[in-house]
Amino acid sequence: MRRREVPPMPALGAGELRQNAVRRREHTVVVTALSVSAVVVVLLTVGFWAFFVHTFSDPGSPALVGIRIDGDAVTVKSGQCPQDRVRRVEVWDGGRERLVWRGDRPLAEEGRRGLLSLWDGKAYRASSPAGPPSELPATLDVTVDHDPAYGVSEVFDIAEVRRAVVPPGSYWTHEGVRTAEQIDGILDCGNSSSP
Structure with a gap:
């Protein structure tokens, strides 16, 4: 070719x-x-x-945190959705930005659901220091971390909390005295249900 x-x-x-x-x-x-x-x-x-x-x-609305002081006992109620669990609570001296106390992984179900006794080391897997401070600071900055990975924080004026009349089963909040159910009811948890 x-x-x-x-x-x-x-x-x-x-x-x-x-x-x-x-x-x-x-x-x-x-x-x-x-x-x-x-x-x-x-x-x-x-x-x-x-x-x-x-x-x-994350919850659709900001959580509310309440506190009550009964003598030396300080209890915090953190609003949260039914499926959430408390991972850690930290208490800071609001005026000096110094860690006063920390409790990790509450042992009781009521603690995991946001009802937290401060200073009670036996109620947590780990805590430090072991007991309450010798005197409460003028302001407490309480931070509660939840699973899955969100948290709430509130600063409390201790003198204001002590002056408030808080009935048994209720907590002082910046929105007034509330029960634990009212504090949890503020959150918009969507269609979540209890585990």
Whole structure:
């Protein structure tokens, strides 16, 4: 078989060279735009996913924290959804930002459900220091961490709490005296149910 010779291509003119350069630029712009769009779509998808995971894992409204003082006994009630459990409670001297006491993993079910006796080391897997402070600070900053990974915090003026008339089974809050059920009822827990 005999090879047929292909005649050489004629040289491109300036107009044709310009057109080819424009087409290459257009192609580059289209590919870049598609790549950037794909990255933006991925970032938006990840952002929406993170937003919805956060929204559905945290209560829809801020939790309320109550406190009662009976002599040397200090009890805190932290509002929480039925499926949540207390992981840790920390008590800080609100005026000096110094840790006064900490209790990890309450042992009793009522503690895990947010009814927390402060200074009672036997009620927790671990606590430090072992007992109550010699004198309560003027303000207590109480932080309660819950599973799954959210927490509530409140600063209490001890003189104001001591002046309040708090009936048995109730707690002083910044919104007035409330029962444990009222404190838990403030949260918007969606359709959660007890475990």
